[in-house]
Amino acid sequence: MNKLTLFFFTILFPITLFSTQLKYNIKENTNIEILAKSSIWKKLLYFDKKSEILTNEYFLSKKENLTLENELIKTINSYELNNTNNFNDNPICKFPARYYWLSKYIDFPKYAMINNKCDNLKQWSLIKDTQSLSAILVSGYLGNPASTFGHSFLKINTKNRENINNLFDLSINYGALVPENENILKYIFKGITGGYEAGFSDKYFYTQDLVYSNTEFRDMWEYEINLSKEEKNFLLLHLWEIIGNKFDYYFLDKNCGYRISQLLEVVVKEPILKNSQYWYAPVETFHQLEEINNKRKLDNKLFKNIKYIPSKQKKIYLHYQSLTSKEKAIVKKLKDKNSNLIKSEIKEFSPTTQINILDFLIDYFKYLEIKDEDNKKIIALKNKLLLLRLNLPIRKNKEIEVKNRVSPAKSNKPMILSLGTAYSKNRNFYSQLGFSVFAIESIGKNHLNSDQLVVLDTKLGIDNNKDYVFLDSFDLIKIKKLKTSQIDLDEDNLISWKLNIGTKRVEENDSNKYNSFIKADIGKAFKIDNLTSSFMINSTVQNLYPYLEFMPNIGIDMDFDKVKISAVYGLKLNPYNTQKNEYLKLDTQFNIINTFAISNSIEKDKQLQYSINLKWFF
Structure with a gap:
C-alpha cells in the first residue's frame, strides 16, 4: 500500500x-x-x-x-x-x-x-414569546454557606405586556436538592464532597426576587445577553431538554456559577469556564463575560444592557432619603405610635404630606415584617395604616431615583497572587509570596465597601540569604461585616461583627513560633460619606500564652475610589495579668486597574511588621 x-x-x-x-x-x-x-x-x-x-x-x-x-x-x-x-x-x-x-x-x-x-413543546410559549435572555448575578449572603460567595441564574425576558416589572418572566435556577431541616454541618460536608444531587429548575422571576431581594436583602445585577434569533432559539430548546435532569452538586466548583456558564457556552462562542478546575465562584462567570464584551467590536457586543436591581432594604433607604426634612422628622416621631395617634398627628398636614408619610410608613413596616415575620404588632399596625391610606386620594407611585451600583464583575477578580517585600525584627527584610483562593478585601475595589470575605489566604516568606521558605501566615477564613444604617430610625439596631480563623508566625525574643487562633469581634459601626468607623470588642482564643485575650478597638475604613485605607487600634487585655498591650494595624491599597494593585501593611503588636506587595487579581 x-x-x-x-x-x-x-x-x-x-x-x-x-x-x-x-x-x-x-x-x-x-x-x-x-x-x-x-x-x-x-x-x-x-x-x-x-x-x-x-x-x-x-x-x-x-x-x-x-x-x-x-x-x-x-x-x-x-x-x-x-x-x-x-x-x-x-x-x-x-x-x-x-x-x-x-x-x-x-x-x-x-x-x-x-x-x-x-x-x-408546542404549548411551551417561550419560543415565540421570548425577546431575550439575561444572566443574573446575586450578591453574597452570609446567612447561608452555599450563598456566601454569591449566586447566579438565567432570566428569560418575554414580551408579555401584562408582565409588570418582569416579575412573571421565567428564571432558570441551578441548585442542590437538599432535604428540609438538614443539619448545617451535614449540609456543608455533603455540599463540599458531592453528597447531593442537583438540577436546573424553572420558576417565575418573582420567586427569585422574593427570596434574594425581599427576604435576604441581596442586590442583583441583570446582564441582558445579545443573541441572534438562532442562538436564542437554540438555547431555549436546550433548556427544554435539560430541565429536570440530575447532576452531582459540588459547592466549591460544580455549583450554580459553573452550570450557568455551561448553559451560556452553548451559544457564546468564546470560552467562559477558564479557571474552573478546583474552585469556581459565581462572580467569575461575569468577570469573563465582561472580558468577552470588552474584546468584541462595537457592532457585536455581548451585552445589550446591564441593570442594577436594588434589594428591598436599599429601596427603603432610598425611599426614606426622598422624604423632606419635615417628613423625616414626623416619621421618626410617629413610627412607634398606634394608628389612631398617627391619624390625629398627620391630619393637620396637606394631603400630599400625609400620603408621603403613610406610604413610607407602610413600606417601612413591610420591611420590618420581613425581618420579623412573627411580630403580630407590626403586621396589625401595617394593616391599619393601609386603611388610613385608603381614605386619601389615589396617586401614582412616587418615582424614587435609584443610583446605579457598579456590578461586582467590574471590581477586582476574586483570586489573588501577590509578591513583595516584608520586614520583621528577626527576619529583617525578606521576600513575601501570597495567594488567596477567594478574596473580597475591605481595601480592595469591590461591591462590599468596607466589608470583607477572604478564604484560604496564604503568605510565604523567603529568606533571601539562606534560600529558606517559611509560612508567614495562613487564614482559613476572614470575615468583616459592618452593618451601618442609612435611615436614622431606632428600629435599625444593627450589630457589626468580624471572624478570623488562622495561624501566624510570631516572633518572641530570637525565636519564631506559630500561633493558631480564632478571633471574633462584635460591636457597632457608623458610616458618613466615604468613611466608616467601628467600635468593637475582640475575643481571641489561641494556642500560645496568653491563651485568651480581649481587645476593645476602634476601626476606620476610608474609600477614595482608587485608594482604600483600613485601620484598627486597640488595647489587648488578658485574665492572667493587668498588663495592657497596644495594637495597631494599618492597611492601604492603591488599585491601579481591576487586575493589579499595590498594597502596604503595617502591624504593631509586640513587634513591628511591615510589608509592601504587588497584587495580581485573576
Missing part, C-alpha cells in the same frame, strides 16, 4: 464507517467523526471524559455503552422514531436542541424546529 493510498484510507475510513450506520444522508462537507467530537455536541451532553448528567433518560444509548459517537448515531437514527404511546416521549420532542443543531449537517426529511406532533 503506497503512502497516497494509506492517506486516503485513513481519512475516509472513519467517514465510511459512520456513514454506513446512518439512516439519513449527510450534507456536503460534513464529517460525522468530527461532528461527534465537536465542542457543541460535548456541551449538549455535558461530556468530558464521561457525561456529568446522572439521569439515564437523558441519553438514547445505554449508560454502559455511552460514547459521543454512539449517542450521535442513535440521535440521528431516532429522528423518525415513534415507538411510544405518547408522541411527546419520542426523541424529536425530548431533544429538540440536538436536532436543531444536527439539521445543519444531516438531511432530515420534513424537519421543523418544533415538530407538529410535539404537543407539549
